[in-house]
Amino acid sequence: MSGFQDLLQFVFAGVTSGAIYALIALGFCVVHNTIGIVNFAQVDFVSLGGMFLFTGLYWSGLPMALALPGAVAGVTLVGIVVERLGVRPSRSQNHLVLIFLTIGISIILRGIMKLVWGKNRMAVPPLAGEEPLRIAGAAILPQAVAILIITAIAIGLLVIFFRGTRLGLCMRAVASNQTAASVVGIPVGRVKAASFALAGGLGGLAGVLVTPITTLSYDVGVMLGLKGFAAAILGGFGSFPGAVLGGVMLGLLESLSAGYWSSAYKDVAAFVVLLLVLFVRPKGLLGK
Template identity: 90%
Template sequence: MYGFQDLLQFTFAGITSGAIYALIALGFCVVHNTIGIVNFAQVDFVSLGGMFLFSGLFWSGLPMVAALPCAVAAVTVVGIVVERLGVRPSRSQNHLVLIFLTIGISIILRGGMKLIWGKNRMAVPSLAGDEPLRIAGAAILPQAVAILVITAVAIGLLVFFFHGTRLGLAMRAVASNPTAASVVGLSVGRVKAASFALAGGLGGLAGVLVTPITTLSYDVGVLLGLKGFAAAILGGFGSFPGAVIGGVMLGLLESLSAGYWSSAYKDVAAFVVLLLVLFVRPKGLLGK
């Protein structure tokens, strides 16, 4: 029999995973809203975040407080490079062609990570201490608290960026009507590069946050990225609030199904519920 303490424990775990999925889902939504495509290189931005964090800690000898923002910044730069050298030169603006192009870029990024960091599993230390905190009898690791706090701050900064900065307002304008935005003088190319940069930063942040609680490898972002993609679909692809809600819901579904059913089927349960939601509401919970 499971009691309230166990339910609370499963809930903490689900919200922690959901925060990671939400960050990845937001990265998908940023590029989709600006360019209208699904950027499958997003899954590798997650892996790169962990890889750059590992390099900063063990190759450069940086402390965690410096290695983390440096890793996120490095993936942000990779996002810009992907847009400038991988997507922008395409002679076709067909969305399907561009989607397949991001799949090819994803394969290239994964191959590059395999060459640079190898195929061996790696690990990095926790962002905070290892002594669990007790809340109503349930244990929560400081790493989980750090994930929730940093994710909440990142979402708050994202809201401010889109509503309180010129570049953020320009991105919203291009997302709404790229032709009209171009006519009034907005640099659509700059906005597209900024969308990939922001997607890279969000993916890199998800990578550095999840790496201390999982093993690190060149393909660790694939499954996490697919779950982030599922969270974006569940919430309504392109909806930022939907991405956050979808991520948290997916994390809770996984955790509760693992706790009350079996950990072997947690992925299955989450995606089955996702399919059921889409059968009833194909555009997702908050999709328009």
């Protein structure tokens, strides 16, 4: 095996992990851009996406083409419910209060998933087939490529949505100044519900795409959430292209240090680089 082939394989490994981190980072960014908080329940939206897909496929016997959008729609609905029953009744604009609320909601959601789906691990079939793509002797799963492509499409749509549509502009207005937004007649409550719906949808999408690679369990989102969160910060919290850049960079850092230095200390290497980047650019790579 040549050195180039190894390098390519390490890059593919990094891109596979990185695509997963990026998609989860994206979910964190959406809520941050619309409500201005870190939504810790985001990680459970990811697990829920996988759970709904699993349920659709094996309990109801739906084909993939129906189960997948169904799962995403289901989590979107959960996002709305979380906003209506969990966040709104607090009637608070204090970010710290809202963040703590999302932590509580996250624990509740995980408890419900534990009761409904049990604690055992589950396998979810991939969207794009199991046969790896071989490029110059190195192999990558089609699912990882699919994740990257769909993440890119999602970012394009999000940018159009936030810049060009009425609802998207309303969300940005609410995020920047809630009082002023309601003064000019924006229905703040409905806009907030819509942003949680969007966050739920993105989390659910991440769940259905990521769990075929990671395997599914009620706490799978939490395990990936930390890395996704780190990726979001590395890229600049709130920036969509930053989320992808941060995710892929974190994945590449891990796999290249595992490949060329030491697999036992790959996380150390990745997080030391993350700290160094934040020393130089405290707002992250693409942060504003």
